[in-house]
Amino acid sequence: MAIIKLALKSLYNRRATALLTVFAIAVSVSLLLGVERVRTQAKESFANTISGTDLIIGARTGPVQLLLYSVFRIGNATNNISWQSYEDITKQKSVKWSVPLSLGDSHRGYRVLGTNNDYFKYYQFGQSQPLQFHQGQPFNSLFETVIGAEVAQKLNYTIGDKIIIAHGAGSTSFTKHDQMPFTITGILAPTSTPVDKTVHVSLSAIEAIHLGWNNGAPPVTGSVNVSTIDINTLKPQVITAALVGMTSKIRVFQLQRMVNQYKQEPLQAIIPGVALYELWSMMGIAEQALVVISGFVVASGLLGMLTMILASLNERRREMAILRAVGARPLQIFMLMISEAGILALAGALLGIATLFSMLAIAQPILQEQFGILITISLLTVYEWQLLGLVLISGLTIGVVPSIRAYRMSLADGMTIRV
């Protein structure tokens, strides 16, 4: 106990260098834990976005791209599926349910998804959790909309509010479908998936707001009369993608083959889990590089500590002689040095944890907003504790080097003061 007190006081006496060492370790520890946390949680957040869907069908691109634009609302579709093909494929007996998705418009930066009410019935996320309405109900007539939790919260919308949809996916758009405002009929409960950031309307509504558009150019003012739109004539021509649920898992591959070999137009069907895995293995190298780099940063932090302790050794030979003279054993000199290393490593680790949590608190909204990755600020996991333990053990192990030197010095010098 007396030894640890001595170590603390000695470190306090050299607090400038000791603090720098602690900061170096803290930065490295927070980087290590931060990388680990973002890595695992991003994976989890991605994997939790879609569940219960057996196949995603879209135009032929790559599996990852289809997954990204249809589920994560990242990027845009290069091509569409005709409604005819969609109906043709989904009338198969093995198809239990299907949900059409139509993307391309936005509301103040939030993507607008054209779909039908089956979406609220069949879309699942996390561990097979269905979507739930926080308030209101699904859309029933043409100009009604259901918004995600984040849209409602950020834009301060409630049931009954009217919103205008803009053409294109940007957050600022010069062409707005402003003669056709939508009334909010429902607000979904938060899901921590891109659903929260989506404005849902019916497929017919998507058709309605694009009436009179020609080759991507808006209609001439006054050419479309809103009051005369007949809901029955609004048959969608194309959709962006479709989610499909199967009656049995064995049929998934059958339908996938059928879609991939579909003669009428180039389509593809992907299994969400497989595409997620593919997406993840693409990021795997970067991810591993980050882990390795953060490991090296920890090593350099600890080496900095070793340098600091070793550099102080020579000027502390006098101190050791004094301690030997008052009765300290060489083993106690060893303990003094090693507890200094331990204290530095421990302080570094604790400060690192504090840094981690403050960084997470700052980064959390940014990650959620920019990348749709939800990082929960939770207590340290067992694995993170193990990492911390490893840092401490490494610190102590490195501390053995100067401690053995000090031990040898104190044996050799005895009480001779060498300056």
Place this chain on the structure above:
Amino acid sequence: MPIIELNNVKYRWPGSSNPVIDIEHFSIEQGDKIFLKGPSGTGKSTLLGLVAGVNLPDSGEVKVLGHQINSLKGRHRDHFRADHMGYIFQMFNLLPYLSVTENVCLPCHFSKRRRSKALAQSATLKAEAQRLLNDLQLGDELIHRPVSELSIGQQQRVAAARALIGQPELIIADEPSSALDTDARESFINLLFQECKRDNSTLLFVSHDDTLSPLFDKQVELSKINQTCGAL
């Protein structure tokens, strides 16, 4: 019973063929104030290392308080030193990161015996340290200063208080006054005598400075007892 007794002690530094210490017999009686005179290079510090149990003789026996310390194990020698000896260096005696009183109390953290003896004198270790410091004419105002702000003479008196706390039987002083000027030297030695007398401690005072020797009960010349010096 002599407090220190050396018989046929030989010591050579590792790797050297000639012994630095070759003493047939040397003893000190309890309560004595001994002046051990020796110019530098005659093995003074080595002899003190042998007495303190930090160095081990190649042959012969070193007895302190009747214990043959050269046959004790390392940790027992350290323990023995902590319990029974107070040591004052030539200079730089204090740990810069401890306060004056913490420096004085240091031996009590390594020796239970000295701790309980100190607590028998005063209510707390701190009070005992202050009592000793006051006896050595360091006022309360100086006690609360950082160690590095004290003059060398003041630092040596703090070192003396540290050697004296818990009343060890033997005080070893290795040229403790050589960094002091003449006036400070005499007053330092007188204060040391006074405290040693009070506790009935034996004082082994090593110096190359002859002018101090009349102040002591007994004078020993290292070159007379150490046979290697004659051969040089």
